[in-house]
Amino acid sequence: MNMCFTTFVGIIIFIVFPFSEVSSLGEVIYAINAGGDAHVDSYGVRFERDPLQGKVGTASDYGKQLVIGRVIPRDQVLYQTERYHHSTFGYDIPIQEDGDYVMILKFCEVYFNAPNMKVFDVVLNGDITIVPDLDIYDRVGRGIAHDEYIPFSVVKGRLYYNEEESDIRGGRIRVEFIKSYRDNPKINAIAVMKGKLEDAPKLPPLASEPETDEIRVEEEEKKTNKNRRPSGPRTPDPYSVDDTSIMLPVFVAIGAFIPLLFCLCKL
Numbered sequence: 001m002n003m004c005f006t007t008f009v010g011i012i013i014f015i016v017f018p019f020s021e022v023s024s025l026g027e028v029i030y031a032i033n034a035g036g037d038a039h040v041d042s043y044g045v046r047f048e049r050d051p052l053q054g055k056v057g058t059a060s061d062y063g064k065q066l067v068i069g070r071v072i073p074r075d076q077v078l079y080q081t082e083r084y085h086h087s088t089f090g091y092d093i094p095i096q097e098d099g100d101y102v103m104i105l106k107f108c109e110v111y112f113n114a115p116n117m118k119v120f121d122v123v124l125n126g127d128i129t130i131v132p133d134l135d136i137y138d139r140v141g142r143g144i145a146h147d148e149y150i151p152f153s154v155v156k157g158r159l160y161y162n163e164e165e166s167d168i169r170g171g172r173i174r175v176e177f178i179k180s181y182r183d184n185p186k187i188n189a190i191a192v193m194k195g196k197l198e199d200a201p202k203l204p205p206l207a208s209e210p211e212t213d214e215i216r217v218e219e220e221e222k223k224t225n226k227n228r229r230p231s232g233p234r235t236p237d238p239y240s241v242d243d244t245s246i247m248l249p250v251f252v253a254i255g256a257f258i259p260l261l262f263c264l265c266k267l
Contacts, residue, residue, distance in 0.1 A: 026102065026195025030093045034187045035059035036081030042074050043201050047189055050083060057085030063110035063143075063188075070203055071145040079108035079145045084186035090123075090176030093192055095154055095168060102200045103150040103175065106189035109136040110143060120185035121178040124150065125159050125166040130175075140206065151197045 025043055033039050033047040036059070040046050053059060063080035071079060083089075095101070105122065112118055115138035122131035130150045140146045152161040159166045159173055177185035193200060 025201065026193035026199035028191060028193045029095075029101075031189075031191040032091065033078055033081060033189050035083040036061065036077060039075075039077055041078065042072055045191060045201075047078060047191070052083060052089070052091070056089050057083045059083055063108060066110055066143040068108055069144040070140070070206065078106055078189040080110070080188075082108070082110070082186050082188045084184045085177075086179070086184050088176055088179045088185065090174050091187075091190060092172045092174050093190075094171055095159075095173050096171060097194070098154050098156065099194055100151065100153050100196055102193050102195060102197055103130075103152065104191040104193070104200060105131070105148040105150065105175070105187060106191075107134070107136045107146045107148070107186070108144065108188050109141070112137055112183075113142055117183060118186070119182040120180045122148070122185075123176045123178055124152070124161060125168070125173045126176070128159075128161050128164045128166055130161065144206075145203055147203050149197060149200055149202075 025045075028045050031045050031047040032050055034050050034052075036050060038047060038049045050059060059081070060083070061081045063082065064077075066080065068076040068079045093103075103124075109118065115135050117137065119133055119135045121129055122134060124130045131148050134148075136146055150161070152159055154160070154168065157168050159168055175190065177187055179185055
């Protein structure tokens with residue numbers, strides 16, 4: 001009885017709190033709602049009003065006509081507003097201490113209905129590409145939240161990301177969205193927290209498709225084999241031959257041999 005009750009409670013907690021994948025939220029040092037006003041999300045993180053308002057690029061709330069997937073209603077505004085620009089643009093983020101950090105870049109394609117319509121790079125601190133060839137629609141589709149998690153570290157005035165490093169000048173790092181030949185770069189929201197990747201809040205996984213690629217391949221092979229016609233004359237199934245037709249010559253031989261044997265015995 002106790003085991004059943006515990007299981008039931010666990011299921012309810014999973015359903016009601018599907019985003020509680022992080023045990024302890026790191027210290028948030030920077031958070032902005034690009035193209036929008038201040039917002040406190042479901043984790044208690046305060047995203048400040050976009051500091052580029054009226055300065056660089058274009059703010060848009062076009063996404064407010066959509067219900068954003070993969071995110072709870074309270075936090076949809078972070079993906080419904082955005083800032084884009086017809087040229088490269090970026091944000092300066094203050095970094096005061098050494099340590100491990102995670103940058104969370106929030107994106108959502110709210111306009112295009114196909115891949116290869118908006119593709120751009122994201123660069124950190126001027127020379128480190130952290131997200132190459134980002135095609136939001138190709139990653140998740142239209143109206144679906146997508147986060148990029150960028151763990152990096154700062155040691156004695158230098159920034160380290162994977163095997164690359166860069167100088168930090170003036171106690172700030174810069175994240176830039178690079179103009180490409182496929183439309184304009186954009187960003188929906190940014191957050192930077194001190195801590196490890198496991199300390200960062202994560203979006204839930206994408207809903208699985210009804211059938212996997214392997215299942216689809218198997219189904220295609222079945223259809224192909226079903227419709228395929230072999231060339232040349234049809235080969236009869238050797239196992240479909242009647243057993244009696246095979247044994248008939250044997251019975252005839254035995255029947256002829258018995259009288260002969262009987263005559264020889266009389267001699």
